[in-house]
Amino acid sequence: MAKSRIREELRARRVVHRPLVMEKDPDHNRVENLGKALDALKEALGEEWASDAPSVLCGYARDQSFTPASYPHIVCLPASTEDVQAVYRIANEHLIDVMPFGTGLTTAGLALPPYGGIICDLRRMEQILEIDGENMWATIQPGVNYLFFQAAAQQVGCRVLNPSTSATAGVISNHLFCNINTMSSKYGFGMDNILDVEAVLPTGEILKTGAMSYGAAKGAVAGPGPDISCLFRYAFGTYGIVTKMTVRLYPEAPFHQQIFPALEEDRLDLFAEALYEVAQDNLSLELAHLMNSFYGIFMGDNNKEASKVAELMPRHNMVTIFGGETEEEADLKADLTQRMIEEKFPMFDFLPKEALLDMTEDYDFIDMDKWVKFFNVTVRVQRVRGSFMIGALIDKLDNMVGIEKTMRTACTNQVGTTDDALPPDDASTYLQPYHMGRSAYMEYDMYTNQADKDDLLRILMGYGRATATAMSQGMIIAAGGGALIKGVVPMMDLAMQAAQPNMVQFMDALTKMKMALDPNNISNRRWEYDTGCMKKVFL
Amino acid sequence: MKRRITAPRETLAELREDFSLCGKCKLCQGVMAQQCDDPRFWRNCPSGTRFRYEAYYAPGKLEMARCLDLVEIEPDEMMQHAVYTCMLCGSCDDRCYPVKQLHPLWVLQLLREQAVADEWAPLDYFSEMLSNLEKTDNPYGVPAGKRVAWEKGMDIKNALEEKVEWLLFVGDDYSSFTSLTPRIKAVAKVLQAAGVDFGTLGSAEVSSGSAALLIGDRDFFENFADANISLFEQAGVTKIVTADCHAYAAIKDEYTKAADLEVKSFAEVAAQLIKDGALKPSKEVKVKAVYHDPCRLGRREGIFDEPRAVLEAIPGLELLEFERARKNALCCGGGGSVFFWEPEFALWVTKERLFEAEHVGAEAIVTACPICVRLFEDGIKETKSKLKVYDLAEILDKAL
Numbered sequence: 001m002a003k004s005r006i007r008e009e010l011r012a013r014r015v016v017h018r019p020l021v022m023e024k025d026p027d028h029n030r031v032e033n034l035g036k037a038l039d040a041l042k043e044a045l046g047e048e049w050a051s052d053a054p055s056v057l058c059g060y061a062r063d064q065s066f067t068p069a070s071y072p073h074i075v076c077l078p079a080s081t082e083d084v085q086a087v088y089r090i091a092n093e094h095l096i097d098v099m100p101f102g103t104g105l106t107t108a109g110l111a112l113p114p115y116g117g118i119i120c121d122l123r124r125m126e127q128i129l130e131i132d133g134e135n136m137w138a139t140i141q142p143g144v145n146y147l148f149f150q151a152a153a154q155q156v157g158c159r160v161l162n163p164s165t166s167a168t169a170g171v172i173s174n175h176l177f178c179n180i181n182t183m184s185s186k187y188g189f190g191m192d193n194i195l196d197v198e199a200v201l202p203t204g205e206i207l208k209t210g211a212m213s214y215g216a217a218k219g220a221v222a223g224p225g226p227d228i229s230c231l232f233r234y235a236f237g238t239y240g241i242v243t244k245m246t247v248r249l250y251p252e253a254p255f256h257q258q259i260f261p262a263l264e265e266d267r268l269d270l271f272a273e274a275l276y277e278v279a280q281d282n283l284s285l286e287l288a289h290l291m292n293s294f295y296g297i298f299m300g301d302n303n304k305e306a307s308k309v310a311e312l313m314p315r316h317n318m319v320t321i322f323g324g325e326t327e328e329e330a331d332l333k334a335d336l337t338q339r340m341i342e343e344k345f346p347m348f349d350f351l352p353k354e355a356l357l358d359m360t361e362d363y364d365f366i367d368m369d370k371w372v373k374f375f376n377v378t379v380r381v382q383r384v385r386g387s388f389m390i391g392a393l394i395d396k397l398d399n400m401v402g403i404e405k406t407m408r409t410a411c412t413n414q415v416g417t418t419d420d421a422l423p424p425d426d427a428s429t430y431l432q433p434y435h436m437g438r439s440a441y442m443e444y445d446m447y448t449n450q451a452d453k454d455d456l457l458r459i460l461m462g463y464g465r466a467t468a469t470a471m472s473q474g475m476i477i478a479a480g481g482g483a484l485i486k487g488v489v490p491m492m493d494l495a496m497q498a499a500q501p502n503m504v505q506f507m508d509a510l511t512k513m514k515m516a517l518d519p520n521n522i523s524n525r526r527w528e529y530d531t532g533c534m535k536k537v538f539l
Numbered sequence: 540m541k542r543r544i545t546a547p548r549e550t551l552a553e554l555r556e557d558f559s560l561c562g563k564c565k566l567c568q569g570v571m572a573q574q575c576d577d578p579r580f581w582r583n584c585p586s587g588t589r590f591r592y593e594a595y596y597a598p599g600k601l602e603m604a605r606c607l608d609l610v611e612i613e614p615d616e617m618m619q620h621a622v623y624t625c626m627l628c629g630s631c632d633d634r635c636y637p638v639k640q641l642h643p644l645w646v647l648q649l650l651r652e653q654a655v656a657d658e659w660a661p662l663d664y665f666s667e668m669l670s671n672l673e674k675t676d677n678p679y680g681v682p683a684g685k686r687v688a689w690e691k692g693m694d695i696k697n698a699l700e701e702k703v704e705w706l707l708f709v710g711d712d713y714s715s716f717t718s719l720t721p722r723i724k725a726v727a728k729v730l731q732a733a734g735v736d737f738g739t740l741g742s743a744e745v746s747s748g749s750a751a752l753l754i755g756d757r758d759f760f761e762n763f764a765d766a767n768i769s770l771f772e773q774a775g776v777t778k779i780v781t782a783d784c785h786a787y788a789a790i791k792d793e794y795t796k797a798a799d800l801e802v803k804s805f806a807e808v809a810a811q812l813i814k815d816g817a818l819k820p821s822k823e824v825k826v827k828a829v830y831h832d833p834c835r836l837g838r839r840e841g842i843f844d845e846p847r848a849v850l851e852a853i854p855g856l857e858l859l860e861f862e863r864a865r866k867n868a869l870c871c872g873g874g875g876s877v878f879f880w881e882p883e884f885a886l887w888v889t890k891e892r893l894f895e896a897e898h899v900g901a902e903a904i905v906t907a908c909p910i911c912v913r914l915f916e917d918g919i920k921e922t923k924s925k926l927k928v929y930d931l932a933e934i935l936d937k938a939l
Contacts, residue, residue: 151581
């Protein structure tokens with residue numbers, strides 16, 4: 001192979017990102033074992049499906065977050081549960097770490113191998129094994145993404161809860177990692193909709209939970225016995241790899257109607273009350289408060305268009321979408337909700353669908369049907385380029401009103417990496433009632449340029465400040481992994497100590513379970529068995 | 540001094556922002572989410588779908604570009620394979636640009652150019668094609684004299700000998716494969732039927748250079764571009780029509796940087812002639828046909844409506860659509876010169892497209908690219924499918 005003609009001086013000061021060596025476990029991922037493991041993997045999975053070529057490894061060394069590159073030593077692509085068992089068997093034999101990789105779309109470095117080892121790319125396991133439209137459930141493999149799954153669900157008159165992520169995100173990994181739905185959180189989050197799982201434990205044994213454990217009829221309850229499917233929630237592969245999951249589906253409404261209550265005045269308290277009232281009526285299919293900039297992000301196809309929509313819209317907007325078996329049913333639900341809001345909240349402006357169409361007639365990119373389909377059928381696309389970090393919190397709506405502004409100031413998002421990025425002032429959060437209650441989910445996103453150190457640092461500090469603010473006031477981090485990963489930023493550690501004094505006991509319990517299930521500590525090796533802490537993910 | 544067709548030349552490093560700012564959202568792996576009605580057809584990246592490693596999808600290749608730029612890795616055999624099994628169909632670009640304003644396709648093309656410049660391109664696999672180009676000015680090794688055989692029996696002007704309004708640029712495939720002879724004849728017959736004043740360069744026409752450009756050999760490409768532009772100047776033509784959409788893209792996107800040319804695809808010209816009443820398809824062609832958007836003509840140049848307008852004007856023809864149509868169209872397998880190295884993989888993609896055509900109930904596939912026609916015919920032979928393949932000009936000619 002000819003050498004590339006790279007300037008010699010550049011070659012001399014090259015920085016090769018190789019995995020860290022964990023001093024406490026120097027026997028893991030030893031060079032002399034890697035070759036043997038690769039040979040064994042090729043024999044077990046097929047010559048084509050394991051590789052240690054740097055050009056293959058580099059594709060798994062970074063993700064959407066601003067986590068520094070961390071290369072695996074080997075990448076393999078199992079095609080079945082038996083293949084995953086073989087991967088763990090080989091990994092245990094040669095003491096090589098294993099990191100599961102669903103579709104690799106993470107915003108926090110969660111699928112990056114901190115110490116290298118084997119990346120287990122699960123995208124060849126991409127079958128919808130069973131789908132039952134009448135009883136509204138489906139059993140899927142980890143390579144299934146929302147784009148594929150949603151289209152399949154629609155063919156049986158159902159829909160999948162849309163997460164606030166890309167259409168190509170993995171369904172199983174999202175369900176395990178909370179799966180915060182774009183606007184359907186009246187049904188709970190994705191993790192509330194797991195019925196059963198099949199998982200390969202780090203020892204290579206198969207664990208089946210719920211109905212899957214004894215072949216019972218699915219779709220009713222998650223039993224029998226204690227539901228240990230929960231063990232895999234927020235676990236990021238530390239307890240093994242989920243190879244099958246049964247998830248709930250919901251009916252697809254053939255007809256839709258929308259209303260757009262809005263408030264120009266910056267009175268989030270009023271809006272929170274209105275959100276609660278609408279959620280309690282339980283007539284809407286989708287319900288969320290969107291600040292004008294988020295409105296723009298959802299409606300425009302690019303940042304320029306998003307800015308135009310943001311300017312056009314009032315500061316606070318309630319997106320309320322109704323579904324029905326008939327057009328009349330959808331219209332009736334919309335009408336009843338509109339009358340209720342007009343009566344209880346007379347200060348609200350009302351933007352009927354027609355008014356919105358009039359306002360936006362000059363913008364040919366706004367397509368109301370697409371807008372509805374966007375929330376009901378497909379999922380949110382990720383608009384801003386560069387690194388992305390999500391903050392997601394749950395608390396009482398009333399508490400959020402006070403905290404929201406402080407957080408927003410702290411984490412000023414949508415940081416411009418290009419001329420056509422949304423201006424920072426348009427940065428905003430969105431709120432949605434959770435499960436028709438007064439609790440709500442709030443998201444704040446930050447975007448940065450991985451190549452710009454100053455920008456990275458600023459965003460990281462902003463994120464730390466925002467999260468510390470939230471946690472010190474008792475909010476729950478919806479993305480539960482964050483709470484377990486020490487060392488993300490020093491301020492967050494302080495906030496964790498202040499807000500959750502019982503964390504130490506909790507971590508001890510988790511560590512004991514981890515030691516029982518993964519005696520060699522090979523599966524997503526972030527835990528230190530002696531301290532009971534997870535290793536920091538980055539910095 | 541030889542003119543530079545692409546001056547100033549772009550280099551991979553200039554696209555640093557594109558390959559560094561990829562968020563790896565993976566939207567580029569599938570069709571447009573809101574237009575996916577059948578889950579069977581959600582995928583749209585041929586090489587990623589077949590080889591599955593991240594390296595074979597656009598984000599993996601952008602990461603390769605980044606790591607080469609950062610000198611984190613050196614080129615290896617897997618990199619060669621991943622870069623040269625990409626069909627350059629542009630589906631990833633079409634998903635990414637509206638959302639992130641990034642151009643993966645530019646990075647992929649420049650990765651190949653970097654590979655050739657840095658001497659790690661797997662040129663051995665393309666040596667026959669390159670040698671043919673050197674010896675005969677044609678990637679398939681067909682000598683100049685034989686490339687005009689299709690004109691036999693037709694009254695076609697030579698633009699170098701008499702003044703014509705339009706130059707018909709024949710292109711590599713139509714002039715090289717006898718299976719395509721009736722198709723290029725149909726192009727000429729349609730233009731003649733409409734009274735278009737056109738001619739060809741005859742045996743003087745050389746390859747558009749598209750095949751060389753696709754594998755990243757821009758220097759070699761520029762020789763052909765230079766030769767053709769000189770011929771255009773010699774003939775005194777500025778209006779060019781071609782039914783070869785690889786030549787069309789090369790002339791429109793590259794030649795026009797150095798020459799003032801008006802370039803039209805045959806589909807555009809035919810649609811306009813029908814609209815103007817110069818062509819009146821009147822004979823019934825009873826067939827359920829599905830139109831396949833060639834990547835270069837559709838996604839690359841935005842020509843989606845014109846070929847459909849031509850087909851809709853044909854009496855008796857029932858026009859169907861693929862599940863993956865227009866911007867979502869799957870490559871036929873003939874993109875990126877991949878078939879020179881990995882013919883089995885190219886055929887694998889072709890078969891997938893044929894399956895999709897049968898799935899929508901088509902009796903025939905119509906397309907507007909000679910490479911697509913060839914690949915589909917090969918696929919039909921292999922699968923023993925009952926589908927028929929028509930070139931756009933061929934089916935239009937049947938209706939006149």
